[in-house]
Amino acid sequence: MSGEKEKSTVTSAPPSPSPSSVAPSVEFSKGINGLQKVILRESRGSSAEVYLYGGHVTSWKNDHGEELLFLSSKAIFKPPKAIRGGIPICFPQFASHGTLDQHGFARNRFWAVDEDPPPFPTNTLNKAFVDLILKPSEEDTKIWPHSFEYRLRIALGPGGDLMLTSRIRNTNSDGKPFSFTFAYHTYFSVSDISEVRVEGLETLDYLDNLQNKERFTEQGDALTFESEVDKIYLSTPTKIAIIDHEKKRTFVLRKDGLPDAVVWNPWDKKAKAMADFGDDEYKHMLCVEAAAVEKAVTLKPGEEWKGRLELSAVPSSYCSGQLDPQRVLQGS
Ligand SMILES: O=P(O)(O)OC[C@H]1O[C@H](O)[C@H](O)[C@@H](O)[C@@H]1O
Numbered sequence: 001m002s003g004e005k006e007k008s009t010v011t012s013a014p015p016s017p018s019p020s021s022v023a024p025s026v027e028f029s030k031g032i033n034g035l036q037k038v039i040l041r042e043s044r045g046s047s048a049e050v051y052l053y054g055g056h057v058t059s060w061k062n063d064h065g066e067e068l069l070f071l072s073s074k075a076i077f078k079p080p081k082a083i084r085g086g087i088p089i090c091f092p093q094f095a096s097h098g099t100l101d102q103h104g105f106a107r108n109r110f111w112a113v114d115e116d117p118p119p120f121p122t123n124t125l126n127k128a129f130v131d132l133i134l135k136p137s138e139e140d141t142k143i144w145p146h147s148f149e150y151r152l153r154i155a156l157g158p159g160g161d162l163m164l165t166s167r168i169r170n171t172n173s174d175g176k177p178f179s180f181t182f183a184y185h186t187y188f189s190v191s192d193i194s195e196v197r198v199e200g201l202e203t204l205d206y207l208d209n210l211q212n213k214e215r216f217t218e219q220g221d222a223l224t225f226e227s228e229v230d231k232i233y234l235s236t237p238t239k240i241a242i243i244d245h246e247k248k249r250t251f252v253l254r255k256d257g258l259p260d261a262v263v264w265n266p267w268d269k270k271a272k273a274m275a276d277f278g279d280d281e282y283k284h285m286l287c288v289e290a291a292a293v294e295k296a297v298t299l300k301p302g303e304e305w306k307g308r309l310e311l312s313a314v315p316s317s318y319c320s321g322q323l324d325p326q327r328v329l330q331g332s
Contacts, residue, residue, distance in 0.1 A: 024128035024156070028113075031058075032077040038113075038154075040128035046160030048128075053079065055111040055132045055152050058086040060162050060311070068251070068313050070187040070285035074276045082107040084276040085187045085285070087164065089152070092144055092180035094262075094293045095209070100143060103185070106134055106150065117151055120165070127163075129155035146178040147171040161312045168307075170299035179298040183262055183291035184309045186253070191246035193265060193283050197222040200240035201261060206231040207294070225286070228267035234294050236261045242288055243316060250316040255290035257307040262289035 022043050031037035031051060037058070040048045045063035050056065060068045071085030082088050082103070093104035114133035134150040141147070151167040170178055190196045199222045207213045209230035218233070222243075240261055242251040255261075264287040266274065271282040290309045297305050 024126065024158075026128055026130055035077055038130045040130065040154065040156045042128055042156045042158055042160060043126075044158060044160065046156060048154065048156050048162055050130060050132070050154050051077070051083065052111050052113070052132065053077070054083055054107045054109070055089050055134060056083050056086055056107065057154060057162070057164070058083060062160050062313055067189055068311075070189040070281070072277050072281055074278055074281075076276045079110075080108045081276065084274070087187070088185040089166075090181075090183040090185050090289075090291075091150065091166075091168070092146075092148075092178075092182075094181040094183045094291060097181050097293060103183075104180075105140060105143070107185075109134060109137075109140070111152070114151055117153070118167075120153065126158050127155045129153055146176070147173065148178070159312070161310060163311075164309045166307045167304055168297075168299070169304040170301050172301045175301055177298050177300045179296040181291075181293050181296050182258070182307060183289040183293065184258070184307075185262075185287060185289045186309070186311070187285050187287050188242055188251055190242070190244050190284060190286050193225045193286060195244060195246040196286055197224050197243050197245075198240065198263065198286075198288065199223075199243065200237050201233045201263070204233045204236055206233045223263065225265055228265065228270060230264050231262070232291070232293050233261045233263065235259050240288060242286065248316055250314050251288075252312045252314065253288060253290065254310040254312075255308065257305065258290040258292050258309070259295070260291040260293045262287065262291050262293065264289070 024043055025041045027039040029037055029039060036052045038050045047061045048057060049059040051058055058071055062068060069086050075084040077083060088107040090103040091106040093100040096102055111132040111134045114131040117131040132152045136148060149169045149171055153165045155163045164184060201223055202218055202220050204218050205215055206218055207215055238255055240253045266282050268282060271277055272279050299305055
């Protein structure tokens with residue numbers, strides 16, 4: 001990754017007091033190429049970084065300081081290119097499912113810190129969090145003729161869980177509804193793609209982007225990877241597990257309001273064709289994206305949609321065959 005050295009500019013007060021050890025903190029600082037970023041830190045040592053450019057999570061570390069998200073060494077931190085890795089937000093269009101540019105425009109707009117968000121139903125006590133907001137510019141309304149408020153809360157729980165909550169409201173004054181598709185395009189860091197399996201998507205129907213979006217049904221075993229994959233699994237369970245045998249780590253993804261899940265790895269040929277992605281980096285990443293793609297979300301003026309993603313990383317001992325996959329998927 002190139003760019004100027006990161007330097008800290010402002011430190012804000014922690015959002016809530018913690019009785020033990022260091023309180024959670026939220027720090028505003030300058031990241032790569034001087035872009036503004038927010039660093040969330042939790043009392044036990046986990047952390048996350050969020051760029052206001054794209055409302056984009058670029059880092060999520062556990063309490064041992066290990067990076068859990070993949071970020072390309074060739075990522076370009078410069079508009080209008082979206083950052084390659086982390087968690088790009090795809091809105092108001094997923095991929096090429098519409099007339100906008102690939103994945104819509106939220107991932108390459110500058111978001112603002114939302115100083116006064118409407119109350120959240122979820123408990124944020126003991127969490128480090130930041131609220132961001134995106135509203136369309138005049139230019140945006142030329143390509144997507146709608147008025148909206150997109151509020152994004154990114155929170156880090158005391159155990160290091162990363163939570164993203166999106167609230168999108170139709171603020172059209174012309175009485176018109178709008179429809180959108182959406183994805184949290186999460187790039188997980190994995191030791192070696194050939195050592196990874198995904199559980200929770202077996203036997204589901206999917207649309208295969210590599211075969212003209214045709215519909216197929218997945219076989220009954222956990223997914224493993226030996227070539228390019230680009231599939232949209234439909235109406236999936238709310239929990240999906242990504243098991244990294246070599247790292248002995250399992251990511252558990254929980255989602256709400258997002259029925260679909262996209263699984264993507266570009267493999268060697270497509271990796272080489274991407275300017276902002278290293279030739280061999282496909283071996284160390286896997287995208288599993290909580291999404292609403294098959295059925296677009298429609299909002300009437302005044303209506304709000306909520307889509308939530310919760311990520312946790314737990315140690316697993318899959319190599320010794322002790323982990324019951326059902327426990328991963330059904331456990332708390
Ligand atoms: O290169 P990007 O525009 O970031 O898209 C990267 C990938 O995103 C999703 O996973 C799509 O399903 C893929 O078809 C696409 O290649």
